[in-house]
Amino acid sequence: MKVSLNGIPKLILLLFLFFMFSCDQTxxxxxxxxxxxxxxxxxxxxxxxxxxxPKQAMDFYSDLFGWTYKSLGTDDMAYHVIYNGSQAIxxxxxxxxxxxxxxxxLSSVSVPDVDKAVExxxxxxxxxxxxxxxxxxxxxxxxxxDPQGAYIAYIHSESGDPKLQAANNSWLWNELWTNDVDGSLxxxxxxxPYKSEQITxxxxxxFMLKSGDQKLCGxxxxxxxxxxxxxxxxIKVIDVESVASKATSLGAKIMLEPQDQIRNGTVAIIQxxxxxxxxxxxxxx
Numbered sequence: 001m002k003v004s005l006n007g008i009p010k011l012i013l014l015l016f017l018f019f020m021f022s023c024d025q026t027x028x029x030x031x032x033x034x035x036x037x038x039x040x041x042x043x044x045x046x047x048x049x050x051x052x053x054p055k056q057a058m059d060f061y062s063d064l065f066g067w068t069y070k071s072l073g074t075d076d077m078a079y080h081v082i083y084n085g086s087q088a089i090x091x092x093x094x095x096x097x098x099x100x101x102x103x104x105x106l107s108s109v110s111v112p113d114v115d116k117a118v119e120x121x122x123x124x125x126x127x128x129x130x131x132x133x134x135x136x137x138x139x140x141x142x143x144x145x146d147p148q149g150a151y152i153a154y155i156h157s158e159s160g161d162p163k164l165q166a167a168n169n170s171w172l173w174n175e176l177w178t179n180d181v182d183g184s185l186x187x188x189x190x191x192x193p194y195k196s197e198q199i200t201x202x203x204x205x206x207f208m209l210k211s212g213d214q215k216l217c218g219x220x221x222x223x224x225x226x227x228x229x230x231x232x233x234x235i236k237v238i239d240v241e242s243v244a245s246k247a248t249s250l251g252a253k254i255m256l257e258p259q260d261q262i263r264n265g266t267v268a269i270i271q272x273x274x275x276x277x278x279x280x281x282x283x284x285x
Contacts, residue, residue: 026072028138029081029088030159037160042192042211044107044174045161047090047233048153051103051274054080054094060250060273064243065169065235084170087162102275106143107174107231108153109192110161114140117154117191121146124187147187148180150229154191164214166236172283173234177222181207184219184229192216203262232269234279243280244268 031045032038051057058080061067069092070081080092095103111117114132121144122128129151130143139157146152166172178184185196185207194209194216207219222229237243240258247270248254255277256262256269266282 026079027136028072028079029070030137031088031139031155031157032159032162033087034160034163039110039112039157040161040164040211040214041110041112042194042209042216043110043161043164043214044171044217044231044233045110045155045157046108046153047171048106048108049082049090049092049103049276050095050106051092051272051276052095053103053274054078054092056251056273057092057103057276060247060252063250064247067169084167087167087170089170103272104151104230104276105233105278106151106153107233108141108155111154111156111192114142114154114156118142118144120190124190126187146184146229148178148184148229150176150178150184150231152231166283168236168238170236171233172236172281173218173279174216175218175220175232175234175279176229177220177224177227177232178229179222180229181205181219181221185209188219230277232277232279234267234281236283237280238282240266240268240280240282244270247272 049057058069065084068083070083072079072081078094081088082090082092118128118132125147127145128142129145132140132142134140137158139155141153141155143151143153176184188194188209189196193211197208197210199206199208204220208215209217209219244254244258251273253271254268255271258265258268267279269277269279271277
């Protein structure tokens with residue numbers, strides 16, 4: 001598998017400028033449409049794609065998954081909200097194609113207190129990329145780099161957290177590929193009320209981060225040499241082979257082909273045309 005996620009050198013500055021603009025002028029769709037406001041700390045509740053070519057990315061994901069978009073802000077600093085049917089599930093943020101030739105998906109995890117989560121990240125040796133700020137319609141959020149090098153956003157939503165569900169062509173799972181499994185497990189169990197549990201049926205050591213009986217995300221040793229730690233989002237599909245084949249025809253690259261010895265052939269890992277990796281998986285439970 002080949003993927004480039006090492007060092008987006010001006011990411012901090014570009015996201016700072018983008019979010020400063022957004023804080024002042026943009027109202028975001030709520031994370032939850034439920035009448036009751038409920039929180040599920042530790043749940044990953046949103047995904048943003050940073051990409052050097054938003055138009056190409058939007059066309060790719062629309063053709064592959066049927067996603068639609070609503071653009072907020074001006075053309076050069078637009079934030080493109082992703083919809084799966086009527087549900088807002090993520091956003092697309094532009095980056096400079098010259099300085100940032102590849103994209104990446106950024107995950108947002110629900111926390112009770114964003115400011116305290118950032119303080120904890122600093123205490124543990126992480127970096128603050130965008131300080132805690134409030135966004136109209138969204139709530140309070142911050143972007144950090146955890147002590148093992150992975151980017152993660154902390155969020156406390158105005159509308160509560162969306163229900164845990166796995167709609168077709170939407171988010172199914174999130175997995176941390178880390179260069180320090182023990183360090184990551186120790187870190188994230190301090191971010192949210194996670195308990196870690198090793199899953200013995202996997203081919204490689206695999207850890208589940210759970211809250212009570214809820215399985216919220218996975219942690220495994222980074223399988224890609226010379227790549228910093230990163231979060232990998234999963235998207236639920238009905239037919240992994242046909243989606244992988246279509247992705248290839250749309251200009252994507254396959255990092256991991258479906259194969260029987262890995263989760264019974266239900267998983268593939270794809271890089272979109274701008275280099276952002278994501279996984280697809282069949283899930284019938």
